Amino acid sequence: MSRLPLGPAETVVDLAAIRANARLLRATAGxxxxxxxxxxxxxxxxxxxxxxxxxxxxxxxxxxxxxxxxxxxxxxxxxxxxxxxxxxxxxxxxxxxxxxxxxxxxxxxxxxxxxxxxxxxxxxxxxxxxxxxxxxxxxxxxxxxxxxxxxxxxxxxxxxxxxxxxxxxxxxxxxxxxxxxxxxxxxxxxxxxxxxxxxxxxxxxxxxxxxxxxxxxxxxxxxxxxxxxxGLDPAPGQATDIGLVPAMTVHAPLALVKDLAPGDAVSYGHRWVAEHATTVGLIPLGYGDGIPRHASSPAAVQPAAVGIGGKRRPIRGTVCMDQFVVDLGGDRPEVGSDVVVFGPPGAGGPTAQDWAEAAGTINYEIVTRIGGRTARTYVGGLDEQDPT
Structure with missing residues (x-):
């Protein structure tokens, strides 16, 4: 087990994407x-x-x-x-x-x-x-x-x-x-x-x-x-792709890497038990920051995941107020590594729509509820500092 000082979790908003999406929507609607x-x-x-x-x-x-x-x-x-x-x-x-x-x-x-x-x-x-x-x-x-x-x-x-x-x-x-x-x-x-x-x-x-x-x-x-x-699809599977680009990416640092033995149980209620030896990682975000607790429900068809080192790492156990655990599958990425909670396709992690499907909700809710202790950063032109 190892720890390093953590930076803040971060919500990055791409203003260039919002500008481009506005142009696309205006042109499409006419x-x-x-x-x-x-x-x-x-x-x-x-x-x-x-x-x-x-x-x-x-x-x-x-x-x-x-x-x-x-x-x-x-x-x-x-x-x-x-x-x-x-x-x-x-x-x-x-x-x-x-x-x-x-x-x-x-x-x-x-x-x-x-x-x-x-x-x-x-x-x-x-x-x-x-x-x-x-x-x-x-x-x-x-x-x-x-x-x-x-x-x-x-x-x-x-x-x-x-x-x-x-x-x-x-x-x-x-x-x-x-x-x-x-x-x-x-x-x-x-x-x-x-x-x-x-x-x-x-x-x-x-x-x-x-x-x-x-x-x-x-x-x-x-x-x-x-x-x-x-940049999110208002009708997944229904609307024609006109090239909208998701504007939000949520990052966090990997806070801890831990070994689990077979039979070790994770988080409140012991809703997930390791069937074999594995490693897990701690992500310092929780429902206090807008991460949906129900995304970790045992009833979820596909558990929510994050991206670490280009791989999808599924949530294990219950999402807590300040943190949640993901399965690293035996890997040991460096503590402090970038965790892509969600973002646009190609950002190295899942999308807001992936999280919505895992949580049984809509992508609107996933992006709107993000906040809490995450720092918001703007890229893509003007207002690169949060004016609020």
Whole structure:
């Protein structure tokens, strides 16, 4: 057994990849691109990701909350920006002052926006979010007429300008699912009704990443791309490869190499027992840093792995808060060796999609949850230091 002083685990974000992905998505869709940087840019850093996306041709920046959008404005991110979740305490007045488009899901929310914007001389920028079948946020079919009527009233009195009408697909990663046709048809019906109320929005948008790649009829006036912006496949096995490049690579130093005898058990619960003599390595990352504990479940079809010395090293035993163990198969790589937890193909380890399949989840979750004690480093041009 041997130990050396450890450097920090590191999340490397390639901004050149984000710029290139933005260009590809914009060109593929053929309509304006809303680059989604919510949840701290899906774990890649919202500020740097927004800048890189704009450099790659993104026309809009999208966030979930008003607070996320205001933070981007405070960091100097300019240009059209849309946010779509606003609770009772959302600062609509600040959003309007910053030129941020906010989303209204119903008449009550429009009324709250009108109260917040009372006294403004310039109309606020408001988009209307419709529920066409996801049964999540958005005005349902029975509310559309009232929503459009109130929206048109506010346009006439100068309270706001309705800049967009949009919805979100529920089953975009399953292109043959009948919900896709139903939702697109419902959205088209809603747009007709909106026009009958006198609304003429700049943007009608439906498509998320998977829809943007798989359903040309639903691209409308813009596409909203989140996970694809960061180079990950939004519909594994379904979408055509357009050359997206994963932007995140997670590294850690190998912390320890240890010999195991037959019958030695590893980690909490002794869920894995060595059948023969082997060596194992300790990786100083755990679920406190975003490594999914369920990736080590005995029920996993294929255990998650890391890359060390160009070989895949599978997890053995339960992922802990701060560390996990991998099987070195009798090898003894030097302590301090680079461990590729995941990254793009060719980086010497598995991909985020490999981890997602091992954990029974989606690649979105794998990259978004990474953080904790890992240091974030930028390469590929501007913002090579984390602006946060």
């Amino acid at each position: 309509v304006p691109l809303v680059a989604v940087v919510k949840a701290d840019g899906y774990g890649h850093g919202a500020i740097a990701s927004a800048r890189a996306a704009q450099q790659g041709g993104a026309d809009w920046i999208g966030t979930a909350t008003v607070e996320e959008a205001l933070a981007l404005r405070a960091a100097g991110i300019q240009g059209p920006m849309l946010c779509w979740i606003g609770g009772p305490d959302a600062d609509y007045a600040a959003a309007a002052a910053a030129g941020i488009d906010v989303s209204a899901h119903g008449v009550a929310q429009l009324d709250a926006m009108a109260a917040a914007d009372a006294g403004r001389t310039e109309p606020a920028r408001v988009q209307l979010k419709l529920d066409t079948g996801m049964s999540r946020a958005g005005a349902g079919r029975g509310e559309w007429a009232a929503l459009f009527a109130r929206a048109a009233e506010g346009e006439r009195d100068g309270t706001w300008r309705i800049t967009g009408i949009w919805t979100h697909p529920a089953c975009a990663d399953e292109p043959e699912h009948p919900a896709n046709d139903r939702q697109e048809q419902a959205f088209r019906e809603a747009l007709v009704l909106a026009g009958e109320h006198g609304l003429r929005p700049e943007l009608r948008h439906f498509a998320n990443s998977a829809t943007a790649l798989l359903r040309p009829s639903a691209r409308f006036d813009a596409v909203r791309c989140g996970i694809a912006l960061y």
